Amino acid sequence: MVKKNSCIFISGQGSNLKNLIKKSREYSFPINITLVVSNKDNAPGIKYARKYSIPYLIINTKLRNYEEKILLFLKRYNISIICLAGYMKIISKKFLNKYRKKIINIHPSLLPKFKGLNTFSRILDNKEKKTGCTVHYVNDKLDSGNIIVKKSFYISPYDNEDTLKFKTQKLEYLAFPEAIIKIFRDN
Ligand code: GRF
Numbered sequence: 001m002v003k004k005n006s007c008i009f010i011s012g013q014g015s016n017l018k019n020l021i022k023k024s025r026e027y028s029f030p031i032n033i034t035l036v037v038s039n040k041d042n043a044p045g046i047k048y049a050r051k052y053s054i055p056y057l058i059i060n061t062k063l064r065n066y067e068e069k070i071l072l073f074l075k076r077y078n079i080s081i082i083c084l085a086g087y088m089k090i091i092s093k094k095f096l097n098k099y100r101k102k103i104i105n106i107h108p109s110l111l112p113k114f115k116g117l118n119t120f121s122r123i124l125d126n127k128e129k130k131t132g133c134t135v136h137y138v139n140d141k142l143d144s145g146n147i148i149v150k151k152s153f154y155i156s157p158y159d160n161e162d163t164l165k166f167k168t169q170k171l172e173y174l175a176f177p178e179a180i181i182k183i184f185r186d187n
Helices: 015-024 048-052 068-075 093-098 119-125 161-186
Strands: 005-012 032-037 057-059 079-085 103-107 130-137 147-154
Touching: 005 015, 015 032, 015 048, 015 161, 032 048, 032 068, 048 057, 057 068, 068 093, 079 161, 103 161, 119 161, 130 161, 147 161
Parallel strands: 005 032, 005 079, 032 057, 079 103
Antiparallel strands: 103 130, 130 147
């Protein structure tokens, strides 16, 4: 099958990046991971790009035109889809317009609940019965684009922020690949 070129944006650990790299090596998975972009030069996740010999771009977001630089690379690598996997920067409207309906994000809650940061502490404070993760299209409002895949689990009385994160990420490793398969099946 002809796979589409994709770019993964990260800022941190990169466990979703690692998972997507592994999935992309399966014959029937619709994308190749062609490029990794990190806005942090010390993001631990960059090691996966190195390990699997994937070109990566470390971008200095203090530069006024840093998004234009990213756009140049996306063009150079003929990128069809961008996956935000723990990328902690807001994407400008101008950038979004260039990749309309082609940028997806994974969020550690059942959207539209708990948009934004510190989700696990807020979920516990709110005494939620269930939580999970959501893969959605990115638009110009925070964590608000159309939902592609959502996965949930029941919270136990023994859960804390660490166990919630662990359980949520286990679901993320299923949800992100599933969302990508769904996008290419439907389009
Ligand atoms: C994920 O849990 C995701 O929900 C959130 O950021 C985290 C990134 O984790 N947006 P990792 O860097 O993929 O390990």
